[in-house]
Amino acid sequence: MSPFLFWLFASLTLIFGAAVVLNPNPVASALSLVASFLGLSALFMSLDAFFIGIIQVLVYAGAVMVLFLFIIMLLDLRAEERRRINWLAAAGGFGVAVILLVQICVVIVHFQAAKQTFPPLARPTSADVWNIGQLLFMNYNLPFQVIGVLVLVATVGVVLLSRREPR
Amino acid sequence: MITLGDYLVVSAILFTMGFAGVMLRRNLIVILMSLELMLNAANLSLVAFSRFRVGANGLPNYNGQVFVFFVITVAAAEVAVGLALLVALYRARQTTNVEDIRSLKF
Known part of the structure; x- marks a missing residue:
């Protein structure tokens, strides 16, 4: 990874990260967060973590941010009105x-x-997914199952929370 | 050349931004987004350490990347539950501003 690309993507991540916090409009914040995550995913790939970079784009920039934008649309949030700041x-x-x-x-x-600096790798890590999958299903099988239960509990909790109370 | 410290400094700045967002912003949705920034800053340093620790077989130490995988999964579940709570709160109070939610405030 050339230093120029590192600083390009690092500054992209940090500038849009600052925009998330500074922007008064929630929609602009959410879109800045997407841009920040794309820069972060490029940083992951610069560290030869291609699998993590891809799921960063798929899960965060894809699923989580769509959820955020969907909620913002659902609640019809506008820019915060000026309040007296403490x-x-x-x-x-x-x-x-x-x-x-x-x-x-x-x-x-x-x-x-x-x-x-980072030590060189013996061979290019093209079998990155294979290696992580091996570790995930052999060494970390129990935590993986527990994570599955956690996601199930979260799904049931969300359904329960978003159900309207019967009067 | 890019050192490990450069990645750690970027991660530290990103974490601080998320922290400042949680401390300073008053909109619950933006607070949740700042939480995501903090989680991702931690992920960046985990991946940097994973790449830094090259084992005897010449591959990165994948334990850190598996941990990042778990963090991303938990963060996705957390966002889903947090946003469901937000919608429930909005139905009850018609606001997402944390200063308007003061029933439990001493």
């Missing part, structure tokens, strides 16, 4: 976020391995 609370929240970022960056600076 500046003290906003400054406090921003301050906590900046402190968190500084702390994580200090940890990364003192982390020795962070200064190393």
Whole structure:
């Protein structure tokens, strides 16, 4: 991965990530999130994680964001009307976020391995899906089954929540 | 050359953006989107570490990528339940602004 492409996709991800938070209109936020996820998926592929990059596009940019846009359409949300902003609370929240970022960056600076480049792979990982599937169904079979139960419970919960209460 | 630290810094900035969104925004849908940003920032650092740890067979350590797979599945379930709660709340209160939902506020 050339440094130019890395910084291109990293800045794409970060700029649209900032747009999600800063945009007053929820529809614009959702579309910025799609663009941010596409940049992130390119970053995954630059790390030779092709399977993760593909499901990032399929699950997030495809399914999850359609769900978000569908709900925004259903509730007919418009841009937030101007409210009186509690500046003290906003400054406090921003301050906590900046402190968190500084702390994580200090940890990364003192982390020795962070200064190393990525070691080369023995062969191109074209069998990426095969390898992950092998690990998923051999070593992580029980967590995989549990995830299936979790998705079933979530489906039943959503149906129950969105059912209208009989009067 | 791109180092591991570059990916970790991008991941840290993305996580902080999501965190700031959860702290500062008042619209529940945007708060859920910011949660997704935070989960994806964690995924990015997991994949970076997975690529960094090349094993003896010359392949990345796929344990991290399997973990990312689980995180994506849980995040999809979380979004579905969160949005169903949001719709139920909107039916009851006609608002998605967290400042209008103060029945439990002390």
